Amino acid sequence: MSAAMSLSTNPVSEGDIRDRLIIGLDVPSVEEARALVGRIGEAGTFYKIGYQLAYAGGFELARELIDQGKKVFLDLKLHDIGNTVEEGARSVARLGATFLTVHAYPQTMRAAVAGKAGSSLKILAVTVLTSYDDNDLIEAGYAPTTAADLVARRAGQARDLGVDGIVCAATEAERVRGIVGPDRLIVTPGIRPAGSDAGDQKRIVTPSEGIRLGANHLVVARPIVRAADPKAAAEAIVREISQTPA
Numbered sequence: 001m002s003a004a005m006s007l008s009t010n011p012v013s014e015g016d017i018r019d020r021l022i023i024g025l026d027v028p029s030v031e032e033a034r035a036l037v038g039r040i041g042e043a044g045t046f047y048k049i050g051y052q053l054a055y056a057g058g059f060e061l062a063r064e065l066i067d068q069g070k071k072v073f074l075d076l077k078l079h080d081i082g083n084t085v086e087e088g089a090r091s092v093a094r095l096g097a098t099f100l101t102v103h104a105y106p107q108t109m110r111a112a113v114a115g116k117a118g119s120s121l122k123i124l125a126v127t128v129l130t131s132y133d134d135n136d137l138i139e140a141g142y143a144p145t146t147a148a149d150l151v152a153r154r155a156g157q158a159r160d161l162g163v164d165g166i167v168c169a170a171t172e173a174e175r176v177r178g179i180v181g182p183d184r185l186i187v188t189p190g191i192r193p194a195g196s197d198a199g200d201q202k203r204i205v206t207p208s209e210g211i212r213l214g215a216n217h218l219v220v221a222r223p224i225v226r227a228a229d230p231k232a233a234a235e236a237i238v239r240e241i242s243q244t245p246a
């Protein structure tokens, strides 16, 4: 695959098409993550470091990957008092990460936007986790609502607060695009290549559906990380993305 491979038909996805796949490094140690990145090689350009790896030395790996020219998404899903979130976002901005997640609560989003000011870090607001369905929201104490409606409400708040992108299930991406407009990013986990296990995800689609529904980036972990051949799994998803008209 050529490093310069691009998808010029979609203005929000200009650049290397491989960047549209964000590979979740959901593994227990930096050594395993390094080995995985090595196996995936040129097929992976954008990596996500979440709780499991971040709390096991992942910040050092983030620096290493950035130094190698990879993009890094720090998926820390911040949510705390405003001052703490603002200072946390400021520290992540200094690391040189590309994306940082925060939960889509207005105070939290406002603080993160203030913290990253002046840097190239982009804040992504996690609206409703893709492992939640409508019943999970009711169980969590939300007044009868649907995941789709809550995603829409939070996407509107994120837009108004100047957040750079939205994390939602691709099933809501079209509605979110209508709310946030063409320039904000839509990043969708809950992606499952045809025939793969849903695991704990509840609002899932295939890579091609995700792109067709308007996602800028797809987040995929287990279907790549646990594949017998992670490089081939990543390449297959990138191929599917490249063959789907945006």
Ligand SMILES: O=C(O)c1cc(=O)[nH]c(=O)n1[C@@H]1O[C@H](COP(=O)(O)O)[C@@H](O)[C@H]1O
Residues within 6 Å of the ligand: 024, 026, 050, 075, 101, 126, 128, 129, 130, 131, 167, 168, 189, 190, 191, 199, 201, 219, 220, 221, 222, 223
């Ligand atoms: O913020 C995220 O990345 C995220 C938000 C969300 O709503 N759902 C979700 O699955 N994620 C993350 O995306 C990844 C999905 O992993 P797999 O289900 O293994 O592909 C995990 O690292 C999750 O932490």
